[in-house]
Amino acid sequence: MTRRARALLWVLPLLFVSVSFCVYLAALAGADRLLSVRDPVAKADIIVVLGGDGPPRAARAAALWNEGVAPRVLVSGDGDCNYIRRAMIERGVDGDAIEVECLSRNTRENAAFSGPILKRHNVREAVLVTSWFHSRRALATFAASSSDIRWMSVPAEPPMSSLALAFDTLGIQIFKEYIKLPWYDLSSFVLALMDQTTAAREGS
Numbered sequence: 001m002t003r004r005a006r007a008l009l010w011v012l013p014l015l016f017v018s019v020s021f022c023v024y025l026a027a028l029a030g031a032d033r034l035l036s037v038r039d040p041v042a043k044a045d046i047i048v049v050l051g052g053d054g055p056p057r058a059a060r061a062a063a064l065w066n067e068g069v070a071p072r073v074l075v076s077g078d079g080d081c082n083y084i085r086r087a088m089i090e091r092g093v094d095g096d097a098i099e100v101e102c103l104s105r106n107t108r109e110n111a112a113f114s115g116p117i118l119k120r121h122n123v124r125e126a127v128l129v130t131s132w133f134h135s136r137r138a139l140a141t142f143a144a145s146s147s148d149i150r151w152m153s154v155p156a157e158p159p160m161s162s163l164a165l166a167f168d169t170l171g172i173q174i175f176k177e178y179i180k181l182p183w184y185d186l187s188s189f190v191l192a193l194m195d196q197t198t199a200a201r202e203g204s
Contacts, residue, residue, distance in 0.1 A: 024175060028165050031174050032158065035181065036132040037139050039152040044070040045123045049084055050110050050130040050138060051077020056156035058084045061129045062091035064154060069127060074117060076101040076110045107138055107184070111145035118146055125150045132157055133174045137181045 047070045049061040065073055065088070073093065075081045081102040089095045104113045118126065126149050130138045135155040143151050158165070165171040 024171075025163075025166055027175050027178055028171055031133050031177070035134070035136050035174070035177050036155060037135045037153040038132075039154065041067075041069060041127070041154055042125075042152060043068075044125040044127045044152060046070050046072045046074055046118065046121065047127045047129060048114060048118075048142070049073060049075045049088075050107070050128070050134070051075065051080045051084060051104075052134070053131045053156070054080040054084050054087065056159065057129055057131065058087035059091065060154070060156040062088040062093050064127060064129070065093045065097070066091070071097060072121065073098045074101065074114060075099070076104055076114045078102055078105050107134070107141050108145075110138070111142045114142075115146050118149060123149055125152070127152045127154050130155055133177050137177065137184050141184060 041064070047061050047064055049057050051057075061073060061084075064070070073088065075084045075088075075098060077084075081100045085095070085098050085100055088098060099117065101110075101113050101117060104110045123146075126142075126146075128135070128139055128142055128151055130153075132155040135153045139151055139153045142149075159170075160168065165174065
């Protein structure tokens with residue numbers, strides 16, 4: 001093996017790692033603008049809190065309830081739904097005002113399983129609380145699933161700077177959102193197309 005070939009064996013992997021890390025940093029730097037949605041806080045019928053990153057979401061939802069934004073809370077998500085409920089009660093939320101849905105395992109199921117509960121309470125306006133980097137996908141999913149409800153996104157905010165996130169496990173979750181967002185958009189389009197095709201067949 002020549003000296004040049006040996007040098008390439010070292011340089012190419014280092015170049016790949018360097019470029020990948022730069023892409024990763026750029027993705028984190030643009031995440032707030034590309035992945036998040038923040039709406040003005042307004043009165044609503046209910047606050048819907050999604051499980052998955054319990055502490056900051058519970059804190060954000062509890063603060064909204066204590067401010068009188070909505071009289072009721074729905075916590076949706078397998079895993080930490082009961083933790084979020086307890087954390088909110090510890091922050092002053094009336095336990096009787098909190099309802100839990102602990103079966104959903106992903107964002108699409110959060111929206112689907114929450115739908116009947118929201119319908120039962122005749123909800124017309126709802127505040128959606130999730131992590132800031134998950135808010136755009138979550139809002140689109142809930143808006144598509146419960147289109148008769150006016151949704152407002154009021155997410156839990158970033159706990160640290162973009163540079164600090166790069167060296168935290170949360171940074172990986174944010175980077176994955178860039179893959180999940182277009183995948184959810186594509187799968188939602190396919191599902192809608194299938195529903196239209198089924199409806200057309202049944203109507204013919």
